[in-house]
Amino acid sequence: MPVSRRTLLSAAAAGTAAASIPAVLAGPAAAASPPGDVVGKISVGYQGWFACPGDGAPIGGWWHWSRDRFQPPSPANTTIVSWPDLTELAHGYPTAYPNLGNGQPARLFSSYDQQTVDTHLRWMREHGIDTAALQRFNPFGDEGPTRDAMAVKVRAAAEATGRKFYIMYDVTGWTNMQSELKTDWDTRMSAHTASPAYARQNGRPVVCIWGFGFDDPGRPFAPGPCLEVIAWFKARGCYVIGGVPTWWRQGINDSRPGFGDVYHAFDMISPWMVGRAASPADLDSYYANVNVGDYADCQAHGIDYQPCVLPGDLSSGHRRHGDYYWRSLYNMIRLGSQGLYVSMFDEFNEGNQIAKTAPTAALVPAGSGIRALDEDGTVCSADYYLRITADGGRMLKGQLALTATRPTPPIVNGDPGPGPDPARDLAAGRPTAESSHTQVYGSGNAVDGNPGSYWESANRAFPQWLQVDLGAATTVARVVLRLPPGWEARTQTMQIQGSTDGGAFTTLAGAAGRTFDPATGNQATVTFAATATRYLRVTVTANTGWPAGQASSLEVYPG
Numbered sequence: 001m002p003v004s005r006r007t008l009l010s011a012a013a014a015g016t017a018a019a020s021i022p023a024v025l026a027g028p029a030a031a032a033s034p035p036g037d038v039v040g041k042i043s044v045g046y047q048g049w050f051a052c053p054g055d056g057a058p059i060g061g062w063w064h065w066s067r068d069r070f071q072p073p074s075p076a077n078t079t080i081v082s083w084p085d086l087t088e089l090a091h092g093y094p095t096a097y098p099n100l101g102n103g104q105p106a107r108l109f110s111s112y113d114q115q116t117v118d119t120h121l122r123w124m125r126e127h128g129i130d131t132a133a134l135q136r137f138n139p140f141g142d143e144g145p146t147r148d149a150m151a152v153k154v155r156a157a158a159e160a161t162g163r164k165f166y167i168m169y170d171v172t173g174w175t176n177m178q179s180e181l182k183t184d185w186d187t188r189m190s191a192h193t194a195s196p197a198y199a200r201q202n203g204r205p206v207v208c209i210w211g212f213g214f215d216d217p218g219r220p221f222a223p224g225p226c227l228e229v230i231a232w233f234k235a236r237g238c239y240v241i242g243g244v245p246t247w248w249r250q251g252i253n254d255s256r257p258g259f260g261d262v263y264h265a266f267d268m269i270s271p272w273m274v275g276r277a278a279s280p281a282d283l284d285s286y287y288a289n290v291n292v293g294d295y296a297d298c299q300a301h302g303i304d305y306q307p308c309v310l311p312g313d314l315s316s317g318h319r320r321h322g323d324y325y326w327r328s329l330y331n332m333i334r335l336g337s338q339g340l341y342v343s344m345f346d347e348f349n350e351g352n353q354i355a356k357t358a359p360t361a362a363l364v365p366a367g368s369g370i371r372a373l374d375e376d377g378t379v380c381s382a383d384y385y386l387r388i389t390a391d392g393g394r395m396l397k398g399q400l401a402l403t404a405t406r407p408t409p410p411i412v413n414g415d416p417g418p419g420p421d422p423a424r425d426l427a428a429g430r431p432t433a434e435s436s437h438t439q440v441y442g443s444g445n446a447v448d449g450n451p452g453s454y455w456e457s458a459n460r461a462f463p464q465w466l467q468v469d470l471g472a473a474t475t476v477a478r479v480v481l482r483l484p485p486g487w488e489a490r491t492q493t494m495q496i497q498g499s500t501d502g503g504a505f506t507t508l509a510g511a512a513g514r515t516f517d518p519a520t521g522n523q524a525t526v527t528f529a530a531t532a533t534r535y536l537r538v539t540v541t542a543n544t545g546w547p548a549g550q551a552s553s554l555e556v557y558p559g
Contacts, residue, residue, distance in 0.1 A: 032302040037164045037199035038206055038241070038268065038339050039304055041130035042393040044354070045168065045344040046120070048111045048134060048150045052093035055110035058145035064349065065095075065108055072096040073108065075368050080348045081315035082371070083364045084108065085356040085382040088473045088500055088532040090115050097365035102419065106365040111346075112146065114153055120346065120355065121157035122501060127386040128393040131199050132158065132345070133168040133208055139188070140180055151192060158197035166199040166206040167192070168243070172218045178225045181209075182232055190236075201239040201267070201304075208270070209233075210243030213259035223262050230265045241306065242266035246276055246290065249297055268304040269294070270341050273328075274352055278318050280327040287331040295335050304338040309392070311385045314371050315351035321378035322388050326406035329392035334402055342389060354385040362419045380410040383472050387412075412471035426470050427536070427556040433467040438548065443467070446554040452484055454552035457540070464549035467537040468556065473500045475558050477530040481514065481538065482553035483522040490545025491515045496526055498533030505537060516545075523553075530559065 033039045051063035061069035066077045073080070074096035086092050092107030100106055109116050124132060134154050139147045151167070158165045167189045171177045185207070192198055193205040200206060211219045212226040233240045244255075244263055248271055251257030263269060271294060277283045291307060298305040309332050311325040312318030319325065332340055346355045351371075358364045358372045359382045373380035381387075388408045394400035400407070427447050434443035436458040443466055445453035457464035470476075479496055496509040508531055514524035536556055540549030 032298075032304050033202050033267070033338070036201035037131050037166075038201050038239075038306065040397065041164075041339050042128065042342065042389065042396065043131040043133055043306070043339060044124065044129050044342040044389075045347070046132040046134050046154065046165075047344060047346050048117065048154060050109060050111040050346075050348075051146065052108060052110040052112075054093065055091075055112045057110065057112035058149070059142055062108075063146070075365070080370075081313075081351040082348045082353060083358040083368075084346075084348055084353075085358050085363060087382065087475050088119055088356070089113075098367055099365070100363055101360070101366050102362040111150065112153075114156070117150075117153045117157045118160065121154070121161045121163050123355065123383075123386055124163050124345075125161040126501065127383075127390040129163070129342075129345075129386075129389060130393070131164040131166065133341070134165050135168050135170055136184075136189070137170050137172065138174040138177075138180070139184055140176070148188060151189065155192055155195050155197060159195060162197075164197055164199040166208065168208040168210055168241075170243075171209065171211040171221070177221065178229055181229060185233070185236075204237050204239040206241065207233055207238045208241035208243055210272075212242060212244065212262055213248060213255055214245050215254055215256045223259050226259070226262045227265055230262070234265075234267075239267045240265075241268040241270055243270050243272060246271050246273060246286075249293060264301050264303065266303060268306050268338070269298055270306040271308060272343075273308040273310055274343050274350060275313075278312075278316070280320070280324055283324070283327050283331055287335065291332065291335055295337065305336075306339040306341050307332045307335070307337050308343050309340050310343045310352050311354055311388070313351040314353075314357070314373070314375070317371070317375065319373075319376070321376055321380055321410055322384060322406055322408060325385060325388050326392070326408070327404075329388070329395065330402070330404050333392070333396050337396075340392070340396060354389055356382040356386065358382070359384075360419045378410055381412055381472055384408070384410055423557070425555040425557065426474060426476065427468040427554055430471060431469045432554075433469070435463070435465045435549075436461070446551045449553075451482065451552055454484055454550060455554075456546075457549040460547045462547075462549075463539050463541045465537050465539040466549065466551055466554060467535055468554055469502075470534050470536065470556065473532045473534045475530050476508075476533050476536065476556050477528060477559045478557040479509075479526045479536065479538070480553070480555040480557070481516075481524045481526070481551050482555075483516045483550060484552045485522060486518060487516070487522055488545060489515070489517045489519075490543060492524075492540050492544075492549065493542040494524075494526070495539045495541070496528065497537045497539065498531055499535040499537070500532060502535045505535075506531075508533070508536075511539070511541060513542075 049064045051057035065073040097106035247253045247255040309328040391408045432443035441456035446455045491513045495511040497505040499505040508528040516522045
């Protein structure tokens, strides 16, 4: 079998790190192109290639979850090395893995569910990821109909979330690439360029071709056919990115010689880095011995440079609780890169995903050996690598000063995200919001831990609401509301709602009278089905004791 991009490793080390790293380049990059949808932007590789029985995908089975896709994934039948966090996904599919560490069934998601794609693109929006490169392998086999459908789903999600996307062709194992790639573009994929969400650079629709020049039998194409394909896309008005080998300039190690004209025909060069560096020191070595020269070559030929940045292989212990990823981002930004390509968003197969991942062993199949984000002893929230990406994007765009020190904390205000202690109040000390308040009785009083302070809304103007931001989407199932000790009994009509984005709220517990009686602690407990929520809102429509919404404490628990 040809070696695929998903398993390709460099045969040679990057070389000894230079004694001193070249000086930081001052000022903005002298780009060949002005800012667009890839220049000056954070792009991510998006596989979208997971399917499960019963999801309706034409390919059927456990696509990319199992080696034998017609058998459920298990420790003995798997293609993945990291476990996704499913807290915010509505659908999960039971597997043959052991239960999670917390006893819950081990479920996996399907990319074919529109809600999965919508959630992933929403995460991109929330974390400053500008553009998704939708991976497209040979669509003339059994993958084709599913890949076609995924393009439609990603387009819809990109349009809804204000993200951009483009098609990234991977030519691995594509025997009739030269003719079929053109046919696929003309008859299927070019139609998506009509979408306002389709990425454009220099006014031209973006297409990436990944795999020209690699020294392995899966990509045997000679320089001539590769040049012809690039020229064909350019003749159709496309801006063409080349996903090229690490050692593309030298024609050694992972790269075949004689491809210089091919590489210089691209509008943008994006060298591959997965599997190359195991530590921040390795990244520095590549910076000195590879990336600096790459950048200079691109500048000399008027080509935009979009290096690969990556969080590191979680399964191999590369991540160092974010320090590896930040060094990758820092090195490529200080170099002056015109854009960054994050590998990858959802690559649970190689362990280099930035999508939300199981933060602790409680959310990983027991005994599976799969590492959670806290594998090196540092507690990290499920969204940690998305948050690092957001800070990296701000640094790329000059909104955050260039710094070698990672500014992103592993957890948000002490909250590790999903899987917390069920007895811990998730709302304590968190940011709040409100419809209104009177005098000094603001919403912050409801999370300050002081039973004597309280929130009180404007009087005689229902409905009123009180809201808390948990910092990240977290599974919640119980809310406790309190009034100051000694207050006389009253009943408030309250509804509990939740939201993952602060915009669209769903009802967790319908409006009902909640009785507060000093004889029983002046508290009301509301339970509901466990739901992933970041923003929890209590709406008050009536109060028998005072014409306003009131609460001295709003407590939120996972169970």
